[in-house]
Amino acid sequence: MRVATSLPFIVLSTASVGNALSLHRRDAPRVLEAPLERRHLDKPLVKRDPSSLGVSIGNNVWVDPSLRLLKDLEPDKLQRELSYLMNLTLGTPAQTFTLVLDTGSSDTWVVSANSSVQTDDAYNATASSTYKSLHSSYNATYAGGTTALGTYATDTLGLGSATVKDFQFVVVDESSANVGIAGVGYNISTYTASHEGKVYSNLPYALTSSGITASTAYSLFLNSASASTGTILFGGVNKAKYSGELQTLPIVPEYNEYPSLAIALTEITINNGSSTNPTTTNLPLSVSLDSGTTDTLLPEALAYEIYTALNATYVKEVNYAYVDCDQATNTDANVTYSFSGATITVSMSELVLDGTEKGFPEGTCVFGIAPSKPGVNILGDNFLRSAYVVYDLDNNEISLASAKYDSTKDDILEIGTGADAVPGASVVPSAVSSATGNGVQGTVTSEVASVTAVTITTTEISTTTAATGTTSASVTGATSTTSSSSSGMAALPTGNAKHLLSGLAGAGLLLMI
Structure with missing residues (x-):
């Protein structure tokens, strides 16, 4: 039985980006705007614990990696389980995912429908005609002890009105987390780049290489503490x-x-x-x-x-x-x-x-x-x-x-x-x-x-x-x-902890090898 995450589909803004995706118009900015929804997750997720530099999971919900779950807290008063979530789709026909937006990590990953992880936000590879396995393992162990095991794959990505073919991401088969991550950090900090020397175009780079944005850059506006929405604007400034x-x-x-x-x-x-x-x-x-x-x-x-x-x-x-x-x-x-x-x-x-x-x-x-x-x-x-x-x-x-x-x-x-x-x-x-x-x-x-x-x-x-x-x-x-300019990390010793710094206390990986 899978537990619903109570995260409704976030309708991506197209009003401001419709012309932006008509790339034949030279006077139209090549930008892509996606709204972020700031939401409480299912259970109280609180108490930052810097002694644990990784993802900590409790009660079938995603926890900010620098947080830990306390047994004797007052959940009705707490806001620290808030995350900023973004919608995208993968597959043909499209499957919708609500993922945690993270500037502190670089891989995008979703939970496999074949996994035992309890989630309604699961990716069914067999249901997509454009799915391709890359047969490259993803085996991340967080310093807090949590593991995420899976395989890199490619499929068609949908973000707002934009489409990216052969987008590379991770299909996670085993993890304590049940909400995926959209990492928008440097592409040299993906798992496969830091472990195998294979740099690929993660989300911000894929938007650029597909011509959707002119540059690998984005603006973040989280809005005020009282607001429930923010925006990420790929390729542009508002x-x-x-x-x-x-x-x-x-x-x-x-x-x-x-x-x-x-x-x-x-x-x-x-x-x-x-x-x-x-x-x-x-x-x-x-x-x-x-x-x-x-x-x-x-x-x-x-x-x-x-x-x-x-x-x-x-x-x-x-x-x-x-x-x-x-x-x-x-x-x-x-x-x-x-x-x-x-x-x-x-x-x-x-x-x-x-x-x-x-x-x-x-x-x-x-x-x-x-x-x-x-x-x-x-x-x-x-x-x-x-x-x-x-x-x-x-x-x-x-x-x-x-x-x-x-x-x-x-x-x-x-x-x-x-x-x-x-x-x-x-x-x-x-x-x-x-x-x-x-x-x-x-x-x-x-x-x-x-x-x-x-x-x-x-x-x-x-x-x-x-x-x-x-x-x-x-x-x-x-x-x-x-x-x-940043360069690949293939020459770096992958077992050296000083290089494993992407995200640290964010959703990024602090990998133990």
Whole structure:
């Protein structure tokens, strides 16, 4: 018996892309817009646990890979099981799938109809006349212990009004997850690329090679915390969805490769309503902009400084802090992230989660920034909702601007080819292009006191030592804004963990070989 996932088909927008797919019209932008639906999944999926860097599954539902299921929580109050879901079709005739959109991984996979996995969203290969098996195994073991076993295949992909023939994806036969993933990261970070040296065109690259988009780039607009929908715009920028100017930053390479979509965080400013507290503790730091992760993971010393300024209390057992729930409406307080001068401000309404934990005082809510493990630094959905983000995979760049929620009209422009391809974007001068925190270069160490709860105060934490541990920062930032094209990973030793960084705490794989 299969359990319904209660995820209705999301109707893809065609009004804004109908002309875009008439490629003979030179004046029509080659873009493809697909709506994202922000939904609760079937069961409460909560509690980020950075000690488990992989997919964690519970109660037959997909769990954000940096989350774990708690037995004694209050599911009616929790929002952390929210994911951003996108519809596409595979096969002839078309079979519809609702998949988790993930900028932190690269493979698209669906559950096989022949699998024992309980899902209504299953792929029936025998029912498709255009299905072809590639006889190439997919055997991913996540650091948290979850496995996904399957086989690469090709079939006809449908996304909105666009069609891609011979699209490569994975048919999963065994997995603890019952909702598939649409990975839109670099194609060199697919399983087969990192393990067999075989690079293929995953979703964003396939749209480009099929002529649907002019460039391998896309824009992400998750909308506000109160909205249930967002959009991903392949090949284009919607100027109506952001304020100010897009500012372009280099993606941080890892050992001269570009396996993940990360940029250098250079400063954080915490405003508690009465004082402003800038900090560069553990910065510059490479941080992944990952739609597959719900919250924010930062080095301990940096997280503790934020807790201090915002009067948050950290609880070791659940690796989260809490604040008074009424802080969600404190419009005077916020956290501003700076990337070599480009800034995004995140309000308390994003950071104070509508949820609690057993043992938290009455009237308190979970605070959506958690201490990370070394090398696992993520700006997830509670950051991304405040930003309009353009991921330019061709040029190894990310452009940022503050999200604009009240626009009722679209202003869509095509992302072209070559340098300066993103329309209306300006390169940030002398931007940091390398930083600690990517891969195994993280330098934060800590020995947390064995107490149930600790309140971090300014007298307990500093940039070098603290009562709860020791931290250090090692800056390798450069001022060069140039970045080379990504290349295949065939020459990389596939057993070296420092290269297995796609997605980390997102839906991406941290593979154990």
